[in-house]
Amino acid sequence: MDRYWLEITIETVPVLAEMSGEILLEAGCGGVICQDPPPGETGLSTRSYRVTGYLPLQDGCDRKIEEIKEHLAALDRFFPPGPDEPHPRARVLLRRIKEEKWGENWKKHFQPQFIGAVIITPPWHEITAAPGQVVVKIEPGMAFGTGTHPSTVLSLRLLQEVIRGGETVYDIGTGSGILALAAAGLGAAQVTGVDIDPVAVAEARRNVKRNKMAGQVRVVQGDLLENLEPGADLVVINIIADIIINVLPGLPRILKPGGRVIASGIILSRAHEVKEAVLAAGLEYQKEITEEGWVACLAGRPGGHA
DSSP: OOOOOEEEEEEGGGGGGHHHHHHHHHTTOOEEEEEOOOTTTTOOTOOOOEEEEEEEETTTTHHHHHHHHHHHHHHHHHHHOTTTSOOOSSEEEEEEEHHHHHHHHHHHHOOEEEEETEEEEOOTTTTOTTTTTTEOOOOOOTTTTSSOOOOHHHHHHHHHHHSSSSEEEEETTTTTTTHHHHHHTTTOSSEEEEEEOOOHHHHHHHHHHHHTTTTTTEEEEEEETTOOOOOEEEEEEOHHHHHHHHHHGGHHHEEEEEEEEEEEEGGGGGGHHHHHHHHTOOEEEEEEETTEEEEEEEEOSSOOOO
């Protein structure tokens, strides 16, 4: 018997793209695809992002769609609309598709991503790395875990600036493990990925095995900094501004003197709040980079470079 899925696509402005993916995951989608804006539609005032997830087509789907729409509408309270943004800022499109086509959609949308010396690729693409390049194989399935979202791209760019070799790295909110694996590939000696979601932990562990990095990368289930020992050269946290701000006061405890922090997933309008929180935690605010309305920052514990 043919099995059908409901394809749910949210067309939205960049500032709501990440939260739209989280809403789809909370509704029960096993993963999301975040598509880059078409050429010429990258402005912050357009619904230029398409975030897609899939639900089994069965009783209860109608209610889940209503919940998704309600949660999208509620985002306006946390991310107030700008004067030039469209109304509504998020639009939901629905389509029924067969299961085999669902699998092909993952393959169609997930192509190798080249971010500096790091290549993020699905396992069905054969990539031969040039000298100095790092290949990370990721099976689609986790939100923004395929290297396409600006917050992930920014994190990968900063990782390449910071890692010199031999570091101990903590990746907080590891998701699919993409940043942990990239850190190991770039030369970190020991990387620990942490996530509170058991599904994410299982997926990240599969990706560690897929990349043959079990000797360098371990993935544990935990709540942010819980149970992490002091001694990190680098902490990477690619989540959202609120969680980053809450975590920052605890980072000096686990960072070595001179240790660094890469924080990403910050919308441009909240970058100043994160900077203030960095300084309040006694850390140095060293650098920030931006892409498509998103910000990533590099901070450090005083005491010399790690």
